Amino acid sequence: MDLAKDIRACRLCAARFAATATAHEPRPVVWFAPTARLLIAGQAPGARVQASGRPFTDASGDRLRDWTGLLAPEFYDRTRVAIVPMAFCFPGYNARGADLPPPPLCAATWRARVMDVLPQVRLRLLVGGHAIRWHLGLRDVTAAVADWRRHSENGIFPLPHPSWRNTGWLTRNPWFAADLLPVLRARVRAVLEAP
């Protein structure tokens, strides 16, 4: 069975998306291969990613590449980096113009099965509250990220979402850039370059 192909064909949320202001159709952005060593567990594609069909082709992606020290060719090498969001499709906008949360149905349907076909993952970056909740069962993003040294011993880095909406959070928590990011970059490099 080709799991990636099955996810690309998924239309479970068609009615849900049709009822949003953008009335868009599902377009799953699927980006993984069984040889991947690094997992980037994101939230859900935004409208730009929905259009491009490639994950993180937006300002959040620019910030995430800076955080990880990965240049675009490495970041998009799916044989080494799996980018698996909590929902594979753009969820639409809420009344204030912000992205809706990822439909829980997506993770319930697909996520455990995707994790099962990524046996070589050595490092997991949990990007944002939804991924932190699913993978660690924790609801307080700041507390989870602040506890990064302990989680990193288990091959996990909880991270805030790199959206511009979190620029204030980054300013209020300068230890994130000063202490966490240098270690994160070194761990990412070590995992990708290990023989």
Ligand code: SF4
């Ligand atoms: S968000 Fe997930 S469950 Fe919903 S249509 Fe897209 S792939 Fe299917």
